[in-house]
Amino acid sequence: MSIFNPEKALRDLSKTPVILQTILQGVDQRQAVSAHDGAGGWNVVEIVGHLNDYDGIFIERTQAMLNGDAPELNSYDQNELVREHGYATQNLADVLASYLSRRSTFIDLLSGLSPEQWERTAIHPAWGSITLLQQAINATLHDVNHIEQVIKALKD
Secondary structure, three states: OOOOOHHHHHHHHHHHHHHHHHHHOOOOHHHHHHOEOOOOOOEHHHHHHHHHHHHHHHHHHHHHHHHOOOOEOOOOOHHHHHHHOOHHHOOHHHHHHHHHHHHHHHHHHHHOOOHHHHOOEEEEOOOEEEEHHHHHHHHHHHHHHHHHHHHHHHHO
């Protein structure tokens, strides 16, 4: 068995909601809007909003990979999505609840896949051919980057 496998991907994807909820425990709306990860960086609500956006993208990409043969995946401008969706001023609790719901949907979608489905491919705009398993593992690495960003914002 490979070190990178569906069981590990699913286990790690389920950890982020727990970690994020723990970090955000006791963080009020004022703090979530004012805490940034550096000059010109995102505030905590924007970071959680970004995680929420990307879980929607991961779900969309997973469905495309399951329903098509090596589909070309869309490219997204993460900064544009943050502005477009106006996360800077949204309610942290609402954005977090949406993220938790999307993550649950993403995990549910992946949980029933066969070994063959985990190996389905797509063409990523930056990385070329990727498998569904690689996308799921990338989602967990994406989580780690943004959890660190939340911690940094709240620490400063």
